[in-house]
Amino acid sequence: MNTDREVQLQARLDAADKRMQALLHGISHDLRAPLRAIDGFATRLSRQLQPGADVAAIETLARITATNTRMCVLVDGLLELARVGSVELRPMQADVSMLADWCAAELQDADPGREASIEVQQGLEVIGDERLLKTLLTQLLRNAWRFSASRPRVEIDVTGARTEDGLDLVVRDRGIGFDMAYAARMLEPFQRLHGSDDGAGDGIGLAIADAIVARHGGTIRAESTPGEGASFHIRLQDLPNSGAMR
CATH class of the missing domain: 3.30.565.10 (Histidine kinase-like ATPase, C-terminal domain)
Structure with missing residues (x-):
């Protein structure tokens, strides 16, 4: 049978876990807005590049797009990791x-x-x-x-x-x-x-x-x-x- 101390400790652990899950979700969610903006700017720049544009500029834009995509994948991973720890089991x-x-x-x-x-x-x-x-x-x-x-x-x-x-x-x-x-x-x-x-x-x-x-x-x-x-x-x-x- 749990003692009062054990019950209090478990309650504190549960509260700490909920705070951590909320923090992870908040960080991941708030990162999405600037990433969407970066993707939008990169797409706009890509459309504005003329045929025969500077090769270095094209390569730099491609690196920006690839890096932004990788960051989106990381954010999605963080959200999934947070969800796995808190989702109700069925x-x-x-x-x-x-x-x-x-x-x-x-x-x-x-x-x-x-x-x-x-x-x-x-x-x-x-x-x-x-x-x-x-x-x-x-x-x-x-x-x-x-x-x-x-x-x-x-x-x-x-x-x-x-x-x-x-x-x-x-x-x-x-x-x-x-x-x-x-x-x-x-x-x-x-x-x-x-x-x-x-x-x-x-x-x-x-x-x-x-x-x-x-x-x-x-x-x-x-x-x-x-x-x-x-x-x-x-x-x-x-x-x-x-x-x-x-």
Whole structure:
């Protein structure tokens, strides 16, 4: 039974978490306005450039546009990270295999010229929040896809097995891999183990994945050998299937 001190401490922790979520959302929201303005100015300048304009000016404008786009992606990532930590959970029997197939199809539709094989083991299920599980698989498969950019063919496997009270899931790729010395920090926001030429993303995707796994009472760890691909091992606990929960 909780003591009064424990109840007070939990209330303070809950209040601090709400303040942090509000701060993150506010920062992300307030950043959108100047980014939209920058995009508008860049578009206007692009239309005003005459054929045969100075090459340096064209290249500078392209860098401005690309940098602004990257900042928009980062802001979206911050909003998603904040949402994952505060959204009300809605437990249900989730078909993880179907969600993985869905994510795989989205990746292939977005890059139809890329030769790829994404094999998903069928029959994988867990009681969890289907929306968050879809986001989890999107982030993991997108990460595998990106770090296979230098390979002639993308190869990703999604396998798993039911446990007594949840699901063990493995997402394995045959991309460029990473040094295990950096494994502990790669789930932190804004951490990138490779440069953009190697497929590095916004540095938030794996942090979002980690937050979703934590909300399902689970763990996530990565294993890799440089040059031989990587595997992410996820343990998900069944959520109490009794409706919405915080």
